[in-house]
Amino acid sequence: MDYSEYEGKTVLVTGGAGCVGSNLTRKLSELAEKVIILDNLSSAYEWNIPTMDNIQFVEGDILNDEELKRVFKEQPDMVFHLAAHFANQNSVDNPEKDLMVNGIGILKVLQYAQLVGVERFVYSSSGCGVYGLESQMPFKEHDISINLHTPYQVTKLLGELYTNYFHNLYNLPIVNARFFNVFGPGEVPGKYRNVIPNFFYWSMNNQPLPITGNGNETRDWTFVEDIVNGLLSMGVVEEAVGEAINLGSGIDHKVGDMAEIVNKLTGNKAGIKYTERRNWDAKTCLLSSINKAKDILNYKPKTSFEDGLHQTHNWFTNNWNNIQQSAEF
Numbered sequence: 001m002d003y004s005e006y007e008g009k010t011v012l013v014t015g016g017a018g019c020v021g022s023n024l025t026r027k028l029s030e031l032a033e034k035v036i037i038l039d040n041l042s043s044a045y046e047w048n049i050p051t052m053d054n055i056q057f058v059e060g061d062i063l064n065d066e067e068l069k070r071v072f073k074e075q076p077d078m079v080f081h082l083a084a085h086f087a088n089q090n091s092v093d094n095p096e097k098d099l100m101v102n103g104i105g106i107l108k109v110l111q112y113a114q115l116v117g118v119e120r121f122v123y124s125s126s127g128c129g130v131y132g133l134e135s136q137m138p139f140k141e142h143d144i145s146i147n148l149h150t151p152y153q154v155t156k157l158l159g160e161l162y163t164n165y166f167h168n169l170y171n172l173p174i175v176n177a178r179f180f181n182v183f184g185p186g187e188v189p190g191k192y193r194n195v196i197p198n199f200f201y202w203s204m205n206n207q208p209l210p211i212t213g214n215g216n217e218t219r220d221w222t223f224v225e226d227i228v229n230g231l232l233s234m235g236v237v238e239e240a241v242g243e244a245i246n247l248g249s250g251i252d253h254k255v256g257d258m259a260e261i262v263n264k265l266t267g268n269k270a271g272i273k274y275t276e277r278r279n280w281d282a283k284t285c286l287l288s289s290i291n292k293a294k295d296i297l298n299y300k301p302k303t304s305f306e307d308g309l310h311q312t313h314n315w316f317t318n319n320w321n322n323i324q325q326s327a328e329f
Helices: 019-031 065-072 088-093 095-116 151-170 195-204 224-234 255-266 291-297 305-318 320-326
Strands: 010-014 034-039 055-059 078-081 120-126 174-179 209-212 244-247 272-275
Touching (some): 019 034, 019 224, 055 065, 065 095, 078 095, 088 095, 088 151, 120 151, 151 174, 195 209, 195 305, 209 255, 224 291, 244 291
Parallel strands (some): 010 034, 010 078, 034 055, 209 272
């Protein structure tokens, strides 16, 4: 993919200190003239932010108009909206905050993006969220659901409705990226984080890995570098405008198998323990169709699941002191 269209551009990445954001901004710094990160560090850490000369970090909140004015004063050409109240359990515990950040937050960012006339607005939606129990697997983009199980799923779909509204009324060039189970270097473990970083953290602390269910549940884990490549394409491919596109691996793996690989990589002898499935966790299997991404974006996931886990383990090993100080359970 030719990313030369980023040359000379200013790009704003909300939530740019997180796993996807930090990896995206690192790559954008090689392509664009300037990259601005807006992040309130509510679930990310400054030590994890890339420090290239053309990256500007602004600690701020998407709900704060003064901080939004500060970053949009830079007249960004493109916006990648990754900031979110993450994720399912956090939204069940804090539904009003989830609605504020994922609802009012994206509305505010869209309003500023429309006012300054951005060339592209890419929104990080959730493939794990917008498809329901009645959706057929592998999930195809047209088969979304309004019968959802967590506030996070509701507000991620709401975000797509708002981006579509701004596209339909104002011709804002938007793309909705539906992520599937992103993992990789850059995600710090914690109470409301994803299973893979948490499993590495517990395994490296010689604790048994808790599986909610029987271990036969499957997920479409997608390495963060592949997600970044998909996002970069969404920023420049004209045919993507106005579309919702899955970014997954197109391959599913059992949770139990993943846990065994993590324990093997870390040398953890504590094994696995099984616990009750969470009452909101209704989807035992997840698998994306990535045909649309292949057709429109020439999207080709390159990193195998096993290699991705190796790279994640290496990142944990190299950043272990920071991770131990930052992880919040």
